[in-house]
Amino acid sequence: MEDFEKKVTLTDSDSMEVVVDNCGDSSKTVILLRRFLEIQQRRALAYAKLKKGFTDYLGSGGESAYQQLCSEITGEFNECSKQVLELESLFLRPDCFRDDLARLLKAVQAQEKQKLHLTLHFKFLRAIKEDKTATIQVLKKAGRPSERLVSHANCRFKKPMQHECVHVHEITEAAGTEEAEADAEYDNALKEAIRGVQDAVTTINEHLEEIRYEIAALEAE
Numbered sequence: 638m639e640d641f642e643k644k645v646t647l648t649d650s651d652s653m654e655v656v657v658d659n660c661g662d663s664s665k666t667v668i669l670l671r672r673f674l675e676i677q678q679r680r681a682l683a684y685a686k687l688k689k690g691f692t693d694y695l696g697s698g699g700e701s702a703y704q705q706l707c708s709e710i711t712g713e714f715n716e717c718s719k720q721v722l723e724l725e726s727l728f729l730r731p732d733c734f735r736d737d738l739a740r741l742l743k744a745v746q747a748q749e750k751q752k753l754h755l756t757l758h759f760k761f762l763r764a765i766k767e768d769k770t771a772t773i774q775v776l777k778k779a780g781r782p783s784e785r786l787v788s789h790a791n792c793r794f795k796k797p798m799q800h801e802c803v804h805v806h807e808i809t810e811a812a813g814t815e816e817a818e819a820d821a822e823y824d825n826a827l828k829e830a831i832r833g834v835q836d837a838v839t840t841i842n843e844h845l846e847e848i849r850y851e852i853a854a855l856e857a858e
Contacts, residue, residue, distance in 0.1 A: 663855045676717050683713045745844045752837035759830040
């Protein structure tokens with residue numbers, strides 16, 4: 638009878654299979670590491686798809702289509718994470734016991750999670766900015782206050798030729814300061830998200846380089 642404890646099948650959404658009979662074999666370790674690099678490529682393609690979808694959303698405002706895309710991308714990332722966890726477990730098997738590689742994959746997972754969180758946060762901030770800009774453009778297209786059709790029915794008249802117009806908003810120093818502080822807070826949040834994504838990408842690339850070195854070393858044996 639076949640020893641099922643020494644046979645592990647790893648499948649993805651395309652029903653591709655990688656069968657590992659003995660993880661301790663360096664050639665099988667290379668297969669698993671290359672499989673991990675393929676998963677990372679899937680993640681990169683998912684990010685590219687998300688970026689394009691977000692750009693289309695800002696241009697057309699198709700919220701339903703963007704929500705559908707986000708749902709698909711979420712499923713893709715979840716599937717990638719699931720497969721990486723399976724690879725981690727393989728590297729921790731007694732016949733393999735490459736806990737160093739398992740830790741490396743786990744470190745990449747942590748950075749990928751941070752990258753995704755900050756990427757979505759960045760896009761959320763961008764959407765807020767675009768929405769605010771669009772509102773300002775609408776107001777500009779409406780014309781200057783003097784060019785708009787305005788009813789003064791709700792204004793208070795003190796004298797026959799004088800009244801307190803409800804359409805006039807006095808911009809006080811306090812109001813201006815509050816708006817400036819809000820803009821500064823937004824800019825800082827945006828910069829922090831961008832910096833966080835860049836740091837995560839740098840760390841991920843460093844880990845991937847370690848994996849490529851490991852593959853080269855194993856193939857040279």
